[in-house]
Amino acid sequence: MSAQDLPYVEVNPTTTAKATVIWLHGLGDSGNGFAPIVPELKMPEELAVRFIFPHAPVRPVTINNGMEMRAWYDIKSMDFSSRADRTGVNESADLVEALIEKEIAQGIPADKIILAGFSQGGVIALHLGTRYPHKLAGIMSLSSYMCEPETLTAEAHSANKDTSIFVAHGQHDDVVPMFMGNAAFKTLESNGYPASWREYPMQHNVCVPELNDISTWLQTQLS
Structure with missing residues (x-):
């Protein structure tokens, strides 16, 4: 697969954009799901932030009877320890x-790029952000968890050891229980x-107080 895929x-x-936020959606959603929240984040114009909301590939998802939907990876079981399909x-x-490399090629430095994700998207943000070989501006994981947390120590790249990571969760989340997000943290x-x-x-969503906290954090990382 290549970037245009x-x-x-x-x-x-x-x-002209000076910074980029790449924000990954959850299972069965699309990039359109989160795009409408950009105005609610009230980002200052002088930060000139571009938001990119990619669409995950369409794939069969085992726990949904093999139904095809947008998913960053397959979910083979609801067992917490093996929920994320590592290959996917x-x-x-x-x-x-x-996509990050494409932004860098367009003149946005890596340390002005934030990698964010909700639910499945947060799994990818945490996985890639901690292993990415260039310093990012920040990593954000919302209502999510970590794929194979036991591999982090060996696989992490030192480039993002000092990168701020925003981890948030709903107390009443019945899709990804809060203890999974807290375990990642x-x-x-x-x-x-x-x-x-x-x-x-x-529950398994975002709320206004969370969006306000996200906005403050984004502005801190990109100022």
Whole structure:
């Protein structure tokens, strides 16, 4: 697969972009799902942030009776320890890395690029962000978890050891229970990452207080 195989929705600033947020959707959604939240983030114009919302490839998903849908990887079982299909995670991480490289080629430095994701997308953001060989501006994981956390120590690249990681979850999430998100946060913390944890009284979604916190964090990382 090559970069053009990953189509995306793009929301551009009014001036030439100086920074990019690549935001990955959850299972069965598309890049269109999160694009409408950009105005709600109220990013200052002078930061000139471009938002990219890629569409995951369409694939059969085992837990949904093999139904084809947009998914960053297959989910073979609801067992927490093996929920993410590592082969699919690696393939999608490669596709998203190609998108990052495309932004760098267009003049956005890696340290002005934030990798973000919700649910399945957060799995890819955490997986790729910690292994990516160039310093990113930040990594964000919302209502998500970590693929094979036990492999992080051996596979992590030192480039993003000091990169801020925003981890957030809903207290009433019945799709990805909050303990899974918190376990990812604790794995990051024990590996020395400057990760922050936030939880909100919500289900498997985003809420206004969370969007406000995300906006503050994005502005801090990109200023």
